[in-house]
Amino acid sequence: MTVSLDPGTGPLLGARRFLTRETIGDHGRTLHQVDGNEWDSFYRDRWRYDKVVRSTHGVNCTGSCSWNVFVKDGLITWEHQATDYPTTGPDAPDYEPRGCPRGASFSWYEYSPSRVRHPYLRGVLAEMFREARQRLGDPVAAWAEIVETPLKAMAYKGQRGRGGFVRASWDEAIELMAAAHVYTVKTFGPDRVVGFSPIPAMSMASFAAGTRYHALLGGTLLSFYDWYADLPIASPQIWGDQTDVPEAGDWWNATYLMMWGSNIPVTRTPDAHFLAEARYKGTKVVAVSPDYADNVKFADDWLAPHPGTDGALAMAMGHVVLTEFFRDRQVDYFTDYARSFTDLPFLVTIVDGKADRFLTAADLGHTEGEHKTVLVDANTGELVVPNGSLGFRYAEPGRWNLDLGDVVPSLGLVSDDVAEVELARFDVGDTEGGSTIRRGVPVRRVGDHLVTTVFDLVMAQYGVRRGDLPGSWPTGYDDAESPNTPAWQEKITGVPARLAIKIGREFARNAERSRGRSMIVLGAGANQWFHSDMTYRAFISLVTLTGCQGVNGGGWAHYVGQEKARPVTGQQHMSFAFDWQRPMRHQASTPFWYLHTDQWRYERVPADELASPLGTGRFAGMAFADTVAAAQRMGWSPGHPFFNRNPLDLADQAAAAGETVQDYILKNLENGTLGTVAEDPDDPANFPRCLTLWRANLLGSSGKGNEYFMRHLLGVSSLETATECDPENRPRDVTWRDEAPVGKLDLLTAIDFRMTNTGLHADVVLPAATWYEKHDISTTDMHPFVHAFSPAVEPPADAHTDYDTFLALADKVSELAVTHLGVRTDVLAAPLQHDTPDELAMPSGRVRDWKFGECSPQPGKTMPKLIEIERDYTLIGKKMRTVGPLMEKLGTTTKAITVDVKPEVDYLKHQNGVIDGRPSLATADRMCEAILSFSGTTNGRVAHAGFQELEKRTGQRFTDLIEGHENDRVTYSETQEAPQPVFTSPEWSGSEKGGRRYSPFTINVERLKPWHTITGRQHFFVEHDWVAELGEQLPAFRPPLNMARHFGKPGDAVDGGVTVRFLTPHAKWSIHSMYHDNELMLALSRGGPVIWMSVQDAAKIGVRDNEWIEAHNRNGLVVARAVVSHRMPEGTVFQYHSPERTVNVPKAEKSKRRGGYHNSMTRLLVKPTHLAGGHAQLTYAFNYYGPIGSQRDEITVIRRRTQEVEY
Amino acid sequence: MRIRAQVAMVMNLDKCIGCHTCSVTCKQTWTNREGTEYVWFNNVETKPGIGYPKHYEDQERWKGGWKLDGKGRLVLRSGGRLSRLGKIFANPDLPTIDDYYEPATFDKDILVSAPGGLTDTPVKKPWSKLTGEPMSIEWGANWEDSLGGDTMDQDPNLRGLADKVKFEFEKTFMFHLPRICEHCLNPACVSACPSGAMYKREEDGIVLVDQDRCRGWRMCVSACPYKKVYVNHATGKAEKCTFCFPRIEAGQPTICSETCVGRLRYLGILWYDEDAVLAAATVPEEELLDAQRGVFLDPFDPAVQQAARDAGHPEEWIEAAMASPVWKLISEYRIALPLHPEYRTLPMVWYVPPLSPVLDAAGAAGRDDTDADDIFHTIEDLRIPVEYLASLFTAGDTAVAGGVLMKLAAMRAYMRARTLDGTVANELLDGIGMTAGQVEAMYRLLAIAKYDERYVIPAAHAKTAAALEDLGGCSLDGEGGPGMGGGPVPVILSTRRP
Structure with missing residues (x-):
């Protein structure tokens, strides 16, 4: 011990004279000490915990990171990233430790005031329902009375978003929901019961719970990938593949x-x-x-x-x-x-000085050559019809490959x-x-x-x-x-x-x-x-x-919405109840919301505006709504609900008329007594009636044109500046009703663990389990592993997992169905489907519309397929809980590869146990097991069988890609133990063999497997009459839409504002709307909504950093703080994606209405080429093709407002 | 020579993505409790910027760290013992809550409890966590994130750079600076504490505040030039980053390290000579960096190893010191630098400066673009002025700061040739004084950076402490001592599969 009392350098430590375990360093600067006393027990205690449980964060984030959740005294304390990913090998960085600050702050939600712990009902509605239920003794009758009495319906719909929730018991909330669904199925049709939940990959069982319910009911399931504008439409156009990266x-x-x-x-x-x-x-x-x-x-x-x-x-x-x-x-x-x-x-024809279509073998006189494309052999100068084009895919086993033999294409x-x-x-x-x-x-x-x-x-x-x-x-x-x-x-x-x-x-x-x-x-x-x-x-x-x-x-x-559910076959078949019936009603969201939130009524851009001079004028006089209606009736793009009648009644009516359902429908369509919903979306018979959102925040995140949703769907008026289109811009084929409907929706249910803007506007809010309170599985594009969610604690209070919630709902519906529904026959109008022979329906993409006599309506050819499904509504709860018999009967089919999965059904009987002789799906972990079992990426036998099938189709070798893993499978319990690597499988286009990193289309390039396109190759030229009409056969630059020209410059009406482009990039402090209300993220950001703007634009309106500003355009208004930064370019502002309107959002200066969020400034526009279908790679599949809900072309005016704000 | 071990950290700023995961996991574990709402043991700043708390680097204002007095002796900038004792009840050099930020909370259950019939949706408005009053949020823990706001030009490191740094769109540059306590070899906070509550742990150099001894004088807050000692306003005592000692003792990385998504933190042991510390802290400014490096002892030197053994350090530590990534980055490759060595505290968290090689949006003028194989810019083209980095990491020596960037740039060019053609471009190494083997090893440590190579922390900590105990009585005898169940009992040890 050396103690210096040098007054200059040995300051206060010199006072320490009674040391026993300390060393004062030279000149008394430093005190060294061996820990020994008890003072540090505080930190040691704080670090102590009882257990660690592996889970992750689902739905809205695609990172799919594995986390360790720490639990102490029965409470979740914090989470740290797992670091036990399988290695990438000695010469590459590993995946550990995946995570981000948002995920690291998740446990804040567990015990936060934002948590929803009990079911809530809109108070006015609860009162009416309780009274009617008591008086009438039947919940369905009670619901009917409320929604059929305009004053009553108005009374509760008008209160949406205005507070006044009351607590309800779990049973009561479920009963009200079930009653509304049963009433709607019976009165308007099952397809008027609509569900929305995005991105299954990041919690597949939770997704499957609700989708399976809607599938069994006959409900409509809305897409997300196209709706989010995450779907790169170019991918199906070029590769015939949704997205693979x-x-x-x-x-x-x-x-x-x-x-x-x-x-x-x-x-x-x-x-x-x-x-x-x-x-x-x-x-x-x-x-x-x-x-x-x-x-x-x-x-x-x-x-x-x-x-x-x-x-x-x-x-x-x-x-x-x-x-x-x-x-x-x-x-x-x-x-x-x-x-x-x-x-x-490949050769393309030129007609009238314009590129027209691919030359085909049919042009050379070959039979069945319409889908075989042609090239020139550079060696011989001869025309060649090489292997691999669409014409070989379904017809000639062994020739669907890219083997050119001796041919050298010119x-x-x-x-x-x-x-x-x-x-x-x-x-x-x-x-x-x-x-x-x-x-x-x-x-x-x-x-x-x-x-x-x-x-x-x-x-x-x-x-x-x-x-x-x-x-x-x-x-x-x-x-x-x-x-x-x-x-x-x-x-x-x-x-x-x-x-x-x-x-x-x-x-x-x-x-x-x-x-x-x-x-x-x-x-x-x-x-x-x-x-x-x-x-x-x-x-x-x-x-x-x-x-x-x-x-x-x-x-x-x-990487925009990495949707890859690696065990895709099991995920899809289970989610969509393909084990019981095929298909289900998959609907493209963008056209759905364009019509049903009446955004089409505000359209000022005619469809023809987009057409190139290369076109033939086929959109002249048409509105975008007309293109939606046309694409649906021609069977390209799904239209659910489709008919302007209850589809359950159609079968009965056909039977009463003594006709087949198909004949009856075609006759009535042609004579005009039967119509489509798209042609009259404002007819009350055609409204979507019940909307259930789980794992989703439609009204706080993705709802482009938020204020239109508010007014027309919910009945809460908030549009102030939007004006309906002029008579000359009204649709040609879609019925215009002078009175625009408001409050179309009878029941909005939000199932969530936190109160979002969607929840605030819902009629029923059900408390959900968090991601740390349930079983599930997660995968992503970003890494090749499957890993688990596991419950670290039980869901608190009345909270239930999504899985259990939909089981309860299905049981209640089945119970009410005994009286109200029984067994009915449903008729689905299903669009032509990608990766099926439906792709051959429209050679060369030539368009013919039966409505105008250009052809006859032929289901599956010139119009949707008409498919009858018998539904026993009393059995929905039971079917939810078991693997249905179609798995043995039909096997699974993914991307046209069919696999017999009898061994998997048998395995699941043993692994999951049985109910009535069928494999049990009674719990979420059993659902996970089923998903993993039916998929090639997680079951080597299935991958092997799929590759065998692919070998037959192509004549090329593939089974070696799964060699050594034919008998391996990934089980759910293994995914709970550590992230598990997936197997190479025909479900995807890349190979992971030998620990190789996944890259898409390596199988195509290395094994000569064709892409799923007309030529079987990657496309520069896209053929379809609608694509040609827009001048988009070849790559070209199309600038952002000129919103100022179409809608007027928003700044014109406002003093002291600056007009700028309004962009909504993804945020640093949130994952979509999630975490915006998390206090850790609020502390690290600016604590509320902000708009980033350049120094120059700020100077123009006299705004300094952190001052309050208002942004508005015809669609709505946002109140936010300005973040002024020289890193922003002049003329552009950012409001980072999905700030919601629940935290620190003041009222607008003039209107005194609550400021909106980023989607208050947007409105949908439908690009007709995204509806084009019926041909080759442009044929429809769910989340694979469909108009995107884009939001970046918008402009706004920004102005400085008074700095006094009211909440 | 008096050999001691220090658990030290290096952060590679060139890899930092500014995500703040480190801040959140640290806060969630250690400071999300009453009294420490405003406290971030680990924070991340955007540079240029004034940081957290505001202007902490401005020692003319806060008087943190050490300086040389007129006679060339090392003195606390905040004054000598007598002067500081005089200020003990009214410390003028103490940041106020506004220099940190006033933490906000938001309405609790208004979203579900709001009564019906509102004219609009309910909303959660901000309230002060400290006073419970409604508040307007005017500053935060990370206000300047990604160059938001108008304060970055007040960054003291920009003094004299007005002609080089323009806050214009096309000339924008930034990087992120994560900061924890420096666990200095010459800690001003320890020296300034009147209660002797602050100390540097014998066994691993972690600087801690003895909560039983702390009397809340707050001299440590002022003395720390990095402002990494905080006052818990509920207990009135000082608290700071503990280097996650309960984890380190179990051979686990600190939380900020293990959860670092950018994989930019390295942990390891350094041997240093306690007898050399004072001298190293007292050399003229331009010699500080070399002097600080000179305090570290070569773990491969048999004499050093023997000295360590003699001092009671187990073989495990001797091996760990040889495998220490921190030693490699600081002393072997010499690419890690201390943050503000001129504070003379001998900080033990070092940084690889950011290469951030981007040019302005118009591209570097006057370069030959025709050679499509010559694709990297020279460091002269870089947009972060090297003077700025020198102000942060080398007490103004641009040659050293530039030399580190040269090494990183040369490594990239060298590895490009290796990767693309399999060729070894030895000519690239001449200018940086490294061998091919060294560059490739450095590349592996920076790029491949496997978990076991980033974090080399010897376990058996308690054993070490006991061996080093040369004073009366064994500290382990006490209940709750490190060897007696006082350490953590990890339920799972992170095991990684091949």
Whole structure:
């Protein structure tokens, strides 16, 4: 011990003279001590805990991180990330420790005041129901009386969102719900009972609980992926695949990585380290972002295009790639790839100077050749019908493959004949449809047809001139007038042409050197625009031209709503009750809400506005609502509810008329006595009546056009500035009723563990178990593991798991059905289905509408399929609880691969136990077991059987991909123990064999398996009459919609405001609406709603940081604080996604109404090409195709308001 | 030589994504309780910015840390013993709650309990957690996040850089700076404590506040130049980051480390010579960094190992010190730097500075873009002015700060050649004075960074403490002592499958 009492350097420690276990350091600076006394017991006690339980966070986050939840004295204390993921191998970073601050703060909800612990009913409704129930003795009769008495219905609907909840018992709340559902099934039809719950992957059993219920009832289930504008429509268009992307660990394999509209540290927090780490391996990183987003700091180069102009930049890069790597110099790797794996060599007909459709074998006189596409063999110059196109898929086993044999497809025609074609451009022109430009292509005559190749069209479209082809061509990269050059994009995006050239060139050169390891990570910033499909096609062109797709470390990496339920077969068959009946009513949400929240009544953009001059005028006089109605009646896009009558009555009426159901329906449709809902959505017979939301916050997060929902769906008027469309813009085919209905919905039920904006407006709020209180399983695109939710504690008070809630509801419905429903026959109008022979219904995508006599209505061909399903409503509760007999009878079918699963049914009988001889699904963990058992990714036998089937179809070898795992399976209890790696399976397109990182389409590229498209290849050319009408057959840049022109500049009406683009990127302090109300996240952010704006825009309206501002446009109004930052570009503001209106939202200055949230500023628009269907890869599947609910094209005015706020 | 062990941390700022998971898991575990609402043992700041609490780096204002007096002796900036004793009841250098932030809470059950017939939806409005009064939120724990607001130009590290740093869109740069207690070798807080409540643990150097001895004088708060000692306003006592000692004792990483999603934290043992600390803290500013590195002892040196054995350290610790990633990053690769060495506290949390290589939105002017294989920018092109990093990490020495960036940049270029062509670009290594083997090992530690390589913490802590006990009586005899059930009993130890 040395103690110095030097007065200068030995300050107060010198006073410590009675030390026994301390060492005072030199000159008395430091005190060393061995712990010994008891003072530190506080920290030791705090760290103590009783148990650790593995769980995760479900639904709204796609990170799928495994967490350890700590429990002490029966209470959840905190959560830390699990670190026990299977390793990626010795030379790559591991997945641990996945997580983010939002997940780390979840346990705050467990005991927070935001928690919903009891069932709540809207007070006015509860009073009426209790009285009527008592008086009438029957809950269904009580419900009927309330909703059929206008004054009563008005009384409770008008109180939505205005407080006044009363507590109810669990049984009472369930009974009220069941009564409403039974009444609706009986009176209006089961398809008027609607359910919505997103993204099954992140809690499959919870999702399945409600979807299974709706499936068995005959209810309508709404889509989410397209609705969220997360679905990249370009993916089905190009690949015939919903979305398939690399796991995050595959970023490590990239050697050039562009982040395009994806703010990885914020939105892919658990994965971001792979990006940071790949840089050390020598990977170049480029950020494309309009603002200095958090990810930009990781980039070697930052390109900041004006919002929504990304497509122009990508087209210019494509111009550079085609010029330097296809024209001036050829790269064997790229050329070979293009020949084998893209539609570039295929022949397209030219009619009237416009590209028309793929030449097919039928044009060459082959029978059944309508779906077989044609190319030229470069060796012989002969026409060839190669294997792999759609025509081989269902008809000729063994020839559906990409094996070209000795054929070398000609990439471009070698021909002295040339013709000018008209090509679309959208950067100029009087309408959204833009203009055209004429450029020459080499052509050849085949019979009556003038043809060229897709490659030649693409070269022309991108403006890459070869030889002296005629037409209007750019003079060079610096030609700013000719579309798709680097200089042209600079005018549009603001990105220097020099950078567009440099990055485009580097990207391709890296792909050349690395054989395809250039990657583009895409995010919502690029995807959630109205024309995102066109933007994405420009991106995807870059990765397909450079041979990056289907290569580890390369290709597109789209991370917007990573929906991948890896055990997809079990998940879908169980969720949609395919074990009892097939199909169920899957509905595309965007057209559904466009019609049923009456947003169509406010439309000021006619459908024709979007049409290119290349089109034939087929949308003239049509509104978007008309295109919805047309797509539904032609069987392309689902329309549920479909008929303007109760579908349960149709079967009875047919029987009474002595006709088959099909004949009866066709006759009545043709004579007009039977109509469709889409053609008269404001007829009270056609309203959706009951809406149940679980795992969802429709009115606080995803509901684009929130104020329209409020008024028309709920009956709470809040639209102040929106005006209905002028008579000349009204629909042609859809009935206009002068009085717009308000309060269409009879019952809104929110099932949640926290009180959201949806809950505030609901009639019934049911308390749900949290993610730490239930059994379930989770997977994601981002990693290849399956892991579990497990209950750390029991749900408190009246809270129930989603699984138990829907079992209780089903039981109650079954009980009431004995009196009210019994056994009925339901008739479904099901759309033509992707990955089935329905894809052959409309050769070449030629459109014929039976309504106008262009053809006859033929179910399954020119209109939806008509399918009868017998429903015993008294058995719904029992069917929920067991695996139904169709599993043995029909097996499972995923992406056209059918597998006999009798062994799995037998296994489940033993594993889960039986009820009435069927495998039990009585609990959520049993449901998890069933999902895992029926899926190839988690059951090697199923994967093996599926690959055998695929081998028969293709004649190629696949079963070796599952070799060694044929007898392995992942059980639920194993997923509780640690994250489990999945098996390679025909359900997906990549291989994980040997611990390989997942990358999509590696199986296609390496095993010559066709894509699910018309040519069997990746597409540059998309054929369909509606696509042609919009001028979108080939990649092109379409700018953001000109909202100011269509709807007027919102600033015109407001003094002292600045008009800006209103963007809603994903937030740092929340996952969608979740965590916005979490006090930890509120403490780390600004404690309430904010709008980020540039220093310049703030100066224009005299606003300083943290001052209150108001944003408004025709759709609604937002009150928020300003965050002023120089990292924001002038002219654009951000309100980060889904702040809700529940925390720290004051009233608006003038209207005194509560400020809204980001979707108060938006309204839906329907892009008709997203409805196009009936043909090849454009045929419908749930969440696979359908109009996206985009929200980025919007503008708003921002002004400073008085700083006094009222709540 | 008096050999001691220090559990130290290195954070690689180049990997930090600014997510704050570390802050949340730390707060959830340690400080989400009454009295510490405003306390974040671990926080993350956006730089440039004034940080948390406001302007904490401005020692002219707060008088934290040490300085050399007129005679070249080391003195607390806040004054000597007598002057400080005089201020004991009215410390003028103490941040107020507004310098941190006033924590808010929100209405409790209004969303479900609101009576019917409202004109609008109910809403939760903000209330002060401290006073219970309605409040307007004007500042927070992370107010400047991702460069929000108008305070970043007050960052003291920007002094003299007005011509180099412009807060304009196209010239934007930022990085994140996670901070915990530095567990300094020369801790000003310990020295300033009148009660002797603060101490540096014998066995591993963790700086702690003895809650029984603390009398709430708050001199530690002022003296700490990093403002990482806080006052619990409920108990009136000081509290601070404990380096998660109950976990460290069990061989587990700190919570902020294990939950770090960016995988940027490294934990390991350093040997240092306690006898050399004072001298190292007393050298002129430009020599501080080298002097601080000079305090550390080479764990591979047999003499050091023998000294450690002689001092009672078990073999396990000697091995751990050799495997220490912290030693490698600080002393072998020399890419980790201390935060504000000029505070002279010899901080034990070091940082690899951010490469953040992005150029401005217009791209670097005047470069040759035609070579599509030459894709990286030189560090001269980088947008974070090296002077700014030097102000943070090298007491202003731009050559050292720039040298670290050169190493990182050269590593990337070297590894690109390895990855793409399998070639070894030795010419890239000449300028940074590293061998191919060193660069590849450094790359593995930074990039692949397996769990076991990031965190090398010897267990058997209690045994160590006992062996080091050279004073009367064994501390382990006490009830609740580290060897007597006082340590944690982990229900699961994190095991990772191959």
